[in-house]
Amino acid sequence: MAVLAALPEALAAAVRDGDSVALEGFTHLIPHAAAHELIRQGRKDLTLIRMTPDVIYDQLIGAGCAAKLVFSWGGNPGVGSLHRLRDAVEHGWPRELDIEEHSHAGMVNRYVAGASGLPFAVLRGYVGTDLVDVTDSIAPIDCPFTGERLTAVSALNPDAAVIHAQRADRDGNVQLWGIVGAQKEAVLAATRSVVTVEEIVDELEPVPGAILLPHWVVDWVCEVPGGASPSYAAGYTERDNDFYREWDAVSRDRETFLAWIHSNVMTEAR
Amino acid sequence: MSDLGDVNGGPSAEDMMTVAASRALEGRRTCFVGIGLPSLAANLARATCAPGIVLIYESGTIGSKPERPPLSIGDGSLAETADTVVSSAEIFNYWLQPGRIDVGFLGAAQLDRYANLNTTVIGDYRRPKVRLPGAGGAPEIAASCKETIVVVRHTPRIFVDRLDFTTSVGHGDGPGARERLGLRGAGPVRVITDLGVLEPDPGTRELVLTSVHPGARPEDAVARTGWPLCVSPALAVTEPPSAAELDALRALTS
Numbered sequence: 001m002a003v004l005a006a007l008p009e010a011l012a013a014a015v016r017d018g019d020s021v022a023l024e025g026f027t028h029l030i031p032h033a034a035a036h037e038l039i040r041q042g043r044k045d046l047t048l049i050r051m052t053p054d055v056i057y058d059q060l061i062g063a064g065c066a067a068k069l070v071f072s073w074g075g076n077p078g079v080g081s082l083h084r085l086r087d088a089v090e091h092g093w094p095r096e097l098d099i100e101e102h103s104h105a106g107m108v109n110r111y112v113a114g115a116s117g118l119p120f121a122v123l124r125g126y127v128g129t130d131l132v133d134v135t136d137s138i139a140p141i142d143c144p145f146t147g148e149r150l151t152a153v154s155a156l157n158p159d160a161a162v163i164h165a166q167r168a169d170r171d172g173n174v175q176l177w178g179i180v181g182a183q184k185e186a187v188l189a190a191t192r193s194v195v196t197v198e199e200i201v202d203e204l205e206p207v208p209g210a211i212l213l214p215h216w217v218v219d220w221v222c223e224v225p226g227g228a229s230p231s232y233a234a235g236y237t238e239r240d241n242d243f244y245r246e247w248d249a250v251s252r253d254r255e256t257f258l259a260w261i262h263s264n265v266m267t268e269a270r
Numbered sequence: 271m272s273d274l275g276d277v278n279g280g281p282s283a284e285d286m287m288t289v290a291a292s293r294a295l296e297g298r299r300t301c302f303v304g305i306g307l308p309s310l311a312a313n314l315a316r317a318t319c320a321p322g323i324v325l326i327y328e329s330g331t332i333g334s335k336p337e338r339p340p341l342s343i344g345d346g347s348l349a350e351t352a353d354t355v356v357s358s359a360e361i362f363n364y365w366l367q368p369g370r371i372d373v374g375f376l377g378a379a380q381l382d383r384y385a386n387l388n389t390t391v392i393g394d395y396r397r398p399k400v401r402l403p404g405a406g407g408a409p410e411i412a413a414s415c416k417e418t419i420v421v422v423r424h425t426p427r428i429f430v431d432r433l434d435f436t437t438s439v440g441h442g443d444g445p446g447a448r449e450r451l452g453l454r455g456a457g458p459v460r461v462i463t464d465l466g467v468l469e470p471d472p473g474t475r476e477l478v479l480t481s482v483h484p485g486a487r488p489e490d491a492v493a494r495t496g497w498p499l500c501v502s503p504a505l506a507v508t509e510p511p512s513a514a515e516l517d518a519l520r521a522l523t524s
Contacts, residue, residue, distance in 0.1 A: 026358055027329050027344020051358065052406075075403030077342030078306065082403075089401040101390070103405040104328060105362040112359050124367055125410050128439035128451040134395055149452060178349050179329045182358040209355060234346055241341045 002172020002215040007196060007227075010220035011037050011162075014192045019159040020047035020070075022111075022190060023056060026181025027077060028239075030056050030231035031164040033224045034196055036265045039063045049158050051107045051182060055230070055247050058082040059265070061097060062257050068098040070156070072107040079244050083251040093254065101135055106153045110137070111182045113155035114189025120152045127151065161190035164228045165213075166235055168197045169204050172215035177207045178234030184211050187218065196224040198236045207235075281511045283464040285519060286483045289511040291375070291421045291462045293319055298372045300324045302411050307421045308375035310339045310522065317518040324353070326371060328407040330361045339522055362407070366414050369454050374415030376408055376438065378422055380430050383476045383497045384447070385420055385440030385458035387412065388433040395435060405437050412438035417459045424463035429495040441475035465491045466508065471500070481506040 003010075015021055015038060023031050035056045038046075045067040048057055053074040060066055062084030074085050088097035102110070109121035122141060126132050127149075132140075141152040163183040165176035174195050176183060187193045195213070200223045204212070225236075230243035250260045281289070291311035295301055296319040303312045303325050312325050313336065324333045329344045333353030340348055349355050356365070365371065379402050380388035389408060393399030412418055418440075422428050440458045441447055448457050461468040466482035478500045479491050488501045511519070 027342050028346075028349070071404065073404050073406035074401075077344065078340070081401075086401045090398060101404055103409045104358065104407045105367070105410040108358040108362055112363075123363070123410075124413065124452075124454075127413070127453065128436065128442055128447075129405075129409050130390070130395075130436045131405060131409065178346070179331065179344055179355060180357050181330070184357065185359060211357075231344075232346060234349060239342070239345060241345075244341065 002218040002221050004170070004172060004200065005220045005222055007034065007037050007222040007224055008041070010194045010222050012041060014160045014162070014194045014220060015043060015046070017043055018045045020049060021160045021162065022049040022156070022158040022186045023162045024050060024181060024183045024186040025164060025228070025231065026051060026179055028179040028181065028231060029164045029176060029183065029228050029233055030054060031162050031196055031227060032056050032229060032231060033227035034162045034164070034194065035060055038065060039261065039265050049156060051104055052077070053082060053085060055082070055244065058084040058247070058251055059261065061085050061088050062094065062251065063261055064094040066097060067095070068100065070100040072102045072104045076244055076247060079248050083248070084257060087254070100137060101131060102138070102153065103131065106138065108182050108185065110153050110156040111185035111189050113153070114157040115185040118155060120154050122150050122152055125151050156189055158186065158190040160192045160194065161186040162194045163187060164196045164233065166197065166233050167199050167201050167204065168195065168221045169201055172218055172221045173204060174213040174218055174221065175204045175207065175210050177210035180211050184213065187213055192219050193217070194220045194222065196222045196227040198225050198227070198233050199223060281516060283483065283486070285511060285516065286508065287421065287423070287462060287464045288314060288519060289515045290467060290483065290508055291419065292515070294419050294460055294462060295320045295323055295373060298323060300326060300370070300372045302326045302328070302366060302371045302374045302407070302415055304376055304408070306377055308377060311421060312375055313339050313522055314515070314519055317522065318515055326361070326365065328361060330356045330358060332356065332365065362410060366407070366410055369414050369416060371415045372417065374411035374418040376411060376418055376420050378420060379428065380433050381420060381422055381428055381461065382430060382433050384442060384444060385461055385470065385477055386433055386436050386442065387420065387438040387440060388435045390435040390437045392434050408438040412440065412457070413453045413455060415455050417456050420458055420461045422461065422463055424465040424491055424494050426494050426496055431496040441470055444475050445473065447475070465494070476500065478502050479505065481508050483508045484510045
């Protein structure tokens with residue numbers, strides 16, 4: 001049953017050191033405010049799960065919160081590299097980072113399996129690629145009906161899922177729309193879930209194409225207006241493309257990055 | 271260099287590459303679009319030779335009609351102008367996987383003679399010299415679209431003899447490879463660069479230079495290729511960008 005809570009309390013309860021955490025949102029509704037709170041709380045040894053690590057995981061990785069990354073595409077969309085991710089993989093800074101790497105199709109099917117209560121999912125994918133050799137959670141499987149050789153990927157069941165949505169009502173029913181990515185699957189696959197929203201309203205007006213997550217599958221709902229910035233929440237905020245471009249320079253250099261985290265995350269008023 | 275003289279505001283080699291890529295979509299109904307050059311070319315096609323083409327982005331937007339090419343595949347304009355927006359599970363499972371989509375448009379950091387692609391690492395996988403973004407949607411786009419078109423700059427760093435990592439399969443190790451792997455799409459039919467166009471030989475499946483852009487020489491392409499590149503005896507010269515194509519390109523990028 002969803003509890004309306006302040007973000008620091010919700011995350012302190014939902015995410016502990018060593019947990020596997022999926023902060024989802026495919027290029028939209030990315031829960032940046034929640035990630036900053038995890039950095040402020042000094043979380044360590046997290047297994048970070050996300051299809052598109054994006055700037056949000058660049059920050060968590062650079063801040064030393066992560067021991068492992070499970071992902072399918074780790075870039076700054078339209079700009080270039082995630083320099084903190086690269087520094088961790090290429091040079092072990094600020095610590096060694098294990099990686100478990102998939103394609104988007106594989107990652108999303110792992111969430112689907114997790115949400116469906118199945119141990120694995122089946123897809124046409126990966127055949128002939130080197131991903132099969134470097135990732136243990138990919139295996140060939142024969143169709144029991146036709147004998148066709150397909151690919152299995154193991155289920156993802158994160159300890160916690162964290163997403164951002166447009167709004168929720170006072171009972172904690174959550175509504176999100178626009179590009180909806182894998183948020184529904186991530187929440188349903190996870191043991192615990194935290195949803196930050198642009199606003200809490202008395203009544204949820206229907207929106208075409210919207211997803212509703214009922215209050216009884218969500219654990220904490222936190223009102224955090226602008227909580228996706230520099231990503232965006234369709235209908236509320238715009239994507240800050242300048243920030244994404246500027247992040248390239250901020251994140252290239254360790255000291256510049258740490259100074260940015262200090263002034264924009266650690267000293268940010270709660 | 272094959273610079274067509276952009277000092278005077280004329281078309282650059284980059285413009286020629288984008289225009290050539292856009293033309294490859296003529297007559298196609300649906301295109302799965304990667305970000306960057308493929309997105310610019312796909313939107314140019316929509317403004318010129320393929321006005322009705324349905325552009326599909328891996329963020330789940332189907333039938334996007336952005337006025338400007340987006341910075342990211344998740345830009346609001348892609349969703350706002352789409353016929354429908356679906357979840358990540360749906361875009362890959364229902365739309366891409368069954369082979370409904372005519373063309374997949376891909377880029378790469380490395381490409382070999384069979385148009386296999388690397389977007390994962392340069393160097394050793396566990397301790398890479400350069401950690402690249404990774405697979406994203408590419409392996410399944412390469413496997414399941416009816417055909418794929420690759421858009422890359424023609425440089426020795428990209429056109430390598432051996433990939434450091436196979437992220438997406440083109441023609442594998444040659445004739446029959448896709449069939450043996452059970453890949454249902456036909457694979458790469460064209461590689462478009464800033465120098466020209468390469469197509470797989472129908473017999474060997476190895477890429478052959480079939481066209482050079484105006485101002486580019488076949489020896490430039492050979493020199494910038496990390497394997498002994500075959501040049502077609504019927505080598506063509508790409509039709510230069512028309513005024514209409516350039517106007518449409520400027521309108522998209524200005």
